[in-house]
Amino acid sequence: MARLEVTETFAGVRLPGHLHTQESLALAGAFQFRPSDVLLVTYPKSGTTWVQEILTLIYSAGDPALVKTIPNWTRNPWLEHVYFKELPQETNRPRLLTTHMPQQVLAAALRTCKPKVIYVARNPKDVAVSFYHFHKIANFLPDPGSFSDFLQHFLDGTVHFGSWFQHIKGWLGCQEKLGLFFITYEELHQDLQRCVERLSAFLGCPLQPDQIASVCQHCSFTSMSKNIMVNHTLLSPEIIDLSKGSFFRKGITEDWRNHFSPQQSELFNQIYQKEMGDCCLSVVWHMD
Ligand code: A3P
16 A cells, blocks of 8 residues: 555544555544553654654563564554554553544543553654654655745644644643653653653553663664664665665754754744643753
């Protein structure tokens, strides 16, 4: 299924037709969760692949066998992707699921059964930069044009996957109701070991110090960028063209400083303030 030029619109959000159909999106909205499920929620480019790796490693007690042999889209599949319905659902392990969907799409499904929900957020200026570069290698996304054009679309919420602001506000709006575990890309950078400990405690999967050390070792940027199960080298260049850039691009915080002009930064901050001013977000990213 290529559909590289197709765009689907669902819940007001534009999505790549290569990965989504109206049927796959409707199935996601009607998904039957189980209390043992773990749902990882992110806006794209926020550290999804990193946390998928961490979750698999936590449930494997630090043993890298699974992360080295099964692609992340099979072991931590996206609920809304076309291939999801073909994956085996019967397992005696907790199902590790991923989604980029806005909260309202899954609201009904999450009301009936409460899986463990983890939301990973990243400084939106860095999300915009990472997403811009990803558009250049992902042939299922539109040509991003100049960084300036792309940034305007990102701020307007007209990029594929919709508005970053609506996404985070929607999910944080039901943080209490869902018992949602919130963590940032920046915290993972600052103290990975502490984050692994917090996540494993939330999941009810306490680990020994040597197991935590193994999780941290196998989910480092260096290890993951060499792991063919996550670095996208398994995909055809027609889908992800790695001759134009890497999926594991820089893996740093505040790369936005190398891309934004002072005017772009100022405009972004104004919109951020307007959109997020009354949101109960306790993290403060470095926006200046
Ligand atoms: P950059 O493009 O800024 O390098 P996602 O998985 O949500 O698509 O996010 C991809 C971003 O997370 C990329 O950011 C990628 O380099 C970064 N990333 C993935 N694994 C990482 C790791 N182990 N350490 C640091 N950054 C990581």
